Amino acid sequence: MADSKSQLVGSVISDRYEVHEEIGRGIFGAVYEGFHRQIEKPIAIKVLFQQVEAHDTGFKRFHREAQAASVLNHPNIVKIYDFGVSDSGRPYIIMDRVEGQNLKDILLKEGRMEAARALPVFLQICDALAHLHEHGFLHRDIKPDNIILHDTAFQKDYATLVDFGIAKKINEPKNRKLTMEGTVVGTPAYMSPEQVMGKKLDNRSDIYAFGVLMYVVLTSKLPISGGDAIETMTKQVTDNPTDIGRACPGIKIPKGLEMIINKALSKSPADRQKSMQELYQQLKACT
Template identity: 40%
Template sequence: MKTCPVCSTEYPDDVRFCPNDGQTLRSSSPGQDLVGQVVADRYHVLKKLGEGGMGQVYLAEHVKMGRKSAIKVLNPTMVYDPDAVARFNREAANASRISHPSVCAIYDFGETAEGLIYLAMEFVEGEPLTDVLEREGALPVARAVNIFVQVADALQAAHDIGIVHRDLKPDNIMLARGRDGSDVVKVVDFGIAKAVTGDDTQKVTKTGLVIGTPEFMSPEQLSGDTLDPRSDIYSLALVLFKMMTGKLPFAASTVQETMVQRLTDEPLKLAAARPDRRFPPGLQATLDAALTRSPVDRYRSAAKFASDVAGVTGLTRGSSGIPLPVTRGDAEERTKLLVSLSAAALQGPPPVAAALPKQRSLVPVIVGAVVVLAGAGAAMLVFGGGQRGGGALLDTVPHVPAAPPPDTAVPRAPVQPARRTPARIPAVIRRKPRIELARAHELLDDLLFKLEPRTAAMVLDSARHIYTAPDVTLVDKALAAFVIGNAYFQANEREKGCDWVKTAALLDPATRSYRDVLAQCQG
């Protein structure tokens, strides 16, 4: 039922305006299914597009303009969570600053009189790149490069104004169809993007918590280091490799093993991944320069990376086939500035005498990483990353500065960093991850934050590990039970979900959200 806010008359859900005074009708039960309702007096909700741990996404139409929008609505149980609201704010603030045809536009953001927090954005009539790859496998080179250069141009637009996406992956690349049938790219989800400035005013995560998708993270992101645009370039190279081959350049059976390989091994070559396919000469060299483990040896701008890939694959602006998106002529210099700002924030005052950079020990990274396998939205809690000394280096080969990344579109020999002795993975990495109890609550918050149907099983396993950890506090144990319950809900196991929510309410009766969900179970 809907109610008029002026005369309090009730109407069925299919009525949008009060016939007595013309007011937009409001839902009698905000936070439930919004189909048929009008959000913020201007967005008529047509249907639900999907939902996840944070909330729901609806297709809506502006009541006056007739323009269709995708409306994200934050779950009512999370409106009092400052981190969840901050992410909504960040996505609105970051994405709305980027004016580019390959970035999903943000139209509106706010809170309704009923307390619903919403985000209105461009509705993309298409599908994520993930679905295309699952259905079709490796893409033809021309199509893969067309998608790649559009994504690169979108990233360059973000980098130009100081924004690093930090979670680039096929899930966040939407593909629509142009009038000529070609792929039209829209990069979405700037919720964990971060502005790269000389200070750290836009803090996205709490200390020690690294959010992103491990399969597509750069080595520095896995290590919990400060990020700049070169991290996005690494992720973009992984996306290109997957489009070309149908797989990632690190062959492993688990996400955890994949991440360890990224910190210790060299990436697989295109020809080794797909010996049945032929790739343009020079393409491997550009990928090598983008996938170097150290960001110092990597491309400095997405525009330059795209230009080199387009050059070696024969894709040029105005040629028959696929047009190359326009990239900015000063992109290299602008990105250098962002890189220098990030480096300055990390390194502090310059040293008195120049010296060769010290090679990073891999021991603290590997031993100190606790990985929570939350599928496409996995989170990783990094411990002990600050310890650099005291232990023997696994990598015993002296560091040899690599050649700078290619700076022309002419194919060059691959960048050959010093061959590293393969690191032997300590036995501790094969044991169950250790939970640092002081950070259990923020990790559980992030698991709930990332929960959706396809990540439910792994979120469930991670939350169970925290729930059964010795000496965990009752409050954290209750939150773990609540996350487990929500994971069961996402897996369509309502009875088990309600049982775990009941456990959460018994362990922590003071938390209202547990009681509210339990009441829905019992209703």
């Protein structure tokens, strides 16, 4: 989605947030490197695209992203500090500036991860998603693009979950829903069968997407893919995932881990893990 970078770069929002260079783009807005003048700290600033801003639903989704992340307090979830509308009428979110690379770029550069390196990353993200679900939200867009890894003085591959642009309240009243049943929202390759079909979702839809993520990290391939978005979504409903050993000949992963991933990728939500907490305990048993 196009937006004028020049209007924002070099500006100051609400007399305290300096807008520096653009560092990324999400579904509804661009993310800029910034600086908080009052506390003298680097920050990230997400600003809603003008095209999205014109639509009431787009603004409400942006507001809900801020709400979803602001009520969460987890070491592996990006911290939101502020939400508001600038003097020029642009909605914005102020969040932690997360250093590192997103998981997608790491996989493109380095190839698949060995299980020994991947498991600690899986545990961090699984725990973060469990926290999200406990607070009544679904992420609905779990994928490598939305996970940032960096090394700290104490830990390699410290993971941070970002971008809650299509997060959704679990059991949201119908009169407050921004996505009507029958409407498809998400990234096709990571969408659960029920998400593709526009059905009512619960935490097990995120479990499916997390299963896809684990598969991709370990093999550098998608369990299900098509020539385009429509074909991919159709296959999510009709096709079974390619066996990990066939997708990546010679791969060595704990048998238990392969079983966990296969269970998470079950077509029926009833056949998957019941919760992220259950999945976390299963992953922990593989370490």
